[in-house]
Amino acid sequence: MKFTLLIIDDEKNIREGLAANFELEGYDVKTAATGEEGLALIEKGDIDLVITDLRMPGISGEKVLAKVTAETPGIPVIILTGHGSIDSAVDAMRHGAYDFLTKPLNLDQLTMIVKRALESREMSLQHQQLKKELEDSSALKGMIGKSSPMQKVQAMIRKVADSKASVLITGESGVGKELVANAIHSLSSRRNNSFIKVHCAALSETLLESELFGHEKGAFTGADRLKKGRFELAHGGTIFLDEIGEINQNVQIKILRVLQEHKFERVGGEQTLDVDVRVVAATNRVLEDEVKEGRFREDLYYRLNVIHIHVPPLRERKDDIPLLMSSFLDEFNRENGKNISGVDGRAKAAIFKYNWPGNIRELRNCMESAVVMCSGEEITLEDLPPSVRGSSESDMLSLPLGITLDEAEKLIIKETLAMNSNNKSKTAEVLGIGRKTLHRKLSEWGIDTGEE
Structure with a gap:
């Protein structure tokens, strides 16, 4: 692969000389005269290695290093320093710099350091790609099928998994809608947090509201202690509402509020709770028909149906x-x-x-x-x-x-x-x-x- 280097130095001769050298070596090279310019280029992406002067007006090389190691830790940073700043350069190594060189520069030595750093970078990128492919394979392993319809479903899952948008999964009973929901969560950035499943059709209206939103002690007969609801337990993760078409209008209103405002109250409670949760819902009903018949709220339907994945029947x-x-x-x-x-x-x-x-x-x-x-x-x-x-x-x-x-x-x-x-x-x-x-x-x- 072809790598892109960023050279940050306030001395024009050094900056342009290094750029010419590395372009001859076959690299793409970008340059910046200040730390501010350099960080702006890094934020745009597509930088594989940074060579920066240690001492510069404004944002110094040390600050550039700190920013890169904190926000894009896979990018190697090579520090250039004068003889009087060797202690600072050694300190930079302790804080994550790949290597340092003193001025005047030995170009052959710098070229070897860059080559070695980029070999390490390439291995890291390959490892990340392999890890992602393995995670993808693991997340989709339960979804057996190589047919064209299933390939389309799997492609859709990969495309939408890491967004924050709500997903509505439709399809007949037994097609594997829960497997799709599992795969969406497993491929998302929320994968290390909770994946909470709620089978809405299995619970009565009263139980479902308490199950979803929790209840305070004494909220109703038998509520002898505070109970956290599924939305609260799913904070930072994903909640899967299976058979969403079975829920009544009262519960629909509360779910709509969570989707719009990310807030709710427990049953019998007055404290408003904030929640960060991604909602994935599934149904074997045609919700458009349910909306026309007045059994399902139109505003909730549109909130849920931001992304629609239809799982085809086996026939x-x-x-x-x-x-x-x-x-x-x-x-x-x-x-x-x-x-x-x-x-x-x-x-x-x-x-x-x-x-x-x-x-x-x-x-x-x-x-x-x-x-x-x-x-x-x-x-x-x-x-x-x-x-x-x-x-x-x-x-x-x-x-x-x-x-x-x-x-x-x-x-x-x-x-x-x-x-x-x-x-x-x-x-x-x-x-x-x-x-x-x-x-x-x-x-x-x-x-x-x-x-x-």
Whole structure:
């Protein structure tokens, strides 16, 4: 990578001479005649190393060092000093300077110091990038799926995770809305603080208000002590309000106030509490319809719906079924002490044909049941629950609207292959294509192309 150096020195000859030298060495170079100018350039970003004179009018090199080490600690700072300031330069080393050189400068020595510092800087940047990639991978590991719809959801999560904006996650029951909320928190700058989950539909109106905002001692019968609410516990972190469409208007008003003013009072209390919390909400309802019917406040809807992430149902991303099946099979093999190797062709065909109204949750339950019922090396059609098994009786193939021709082709080939018990010759014959064409397409998709 190409690095950018910043040279800060009030002596024009030194400043321009060093700039010319390092430009010849292949670096981008910026210069500043004062500490003030230098700090302004650093604040704009894109500086990889600072060379600064120690003694300058106004903001000194020591102050530049203090600012850099406090606000951008990964940037190495090299101090230039006269013979009479060596003690100060040594002190600067103790306070975070990478190295120092005395004037008159030895350019070869300075060039070597810069090269060594930037090698360290590059390793640090690579480490940070690797750490970020690992964190991203860890945060999204529960979201199994490589289909185009899921790639879009994951890209959206990465894009919005570190903002302060409220997020509304929509989708049918069982699609994994809570996993999306978890990923948003895990990829945000709030990741080291609390992630508080509230399942709004599971609590009555009175209990929900107390659960969210807490209550004072004596606020109602049975309130024998002060209790902090979920918003208070989530201070500095994220609160996830699942099934937000189920809450009543009274609680909606209080949530709206938190979103607008970041303030609330406990039930039965008079003290106003300030809170710093990011709100992520989820619902399987169409909130626009709830607003029209007067059951959900329009102002709260707009406050929650700053960022909207829709999680598609499983029937619209059947490409993900093989990965999900494999993951669930591994999980339930371990849980039940079994070593089932896979799912046979007839069972796969039934699983692909079924529309999964309960989405991933239903598929997970199906695989758990099948593992328990299976007594051989592979899960068969007879091991599947009756509702899924029944789908094999139909020879119809349904394709979700909105997918590309390539995605439709992939689904048709995979389901036809499953219907023919992985017999590639029969599959190619049914589809009216050559065996070589079928093998090539399966190979492109990473599907086993071994001979029958």
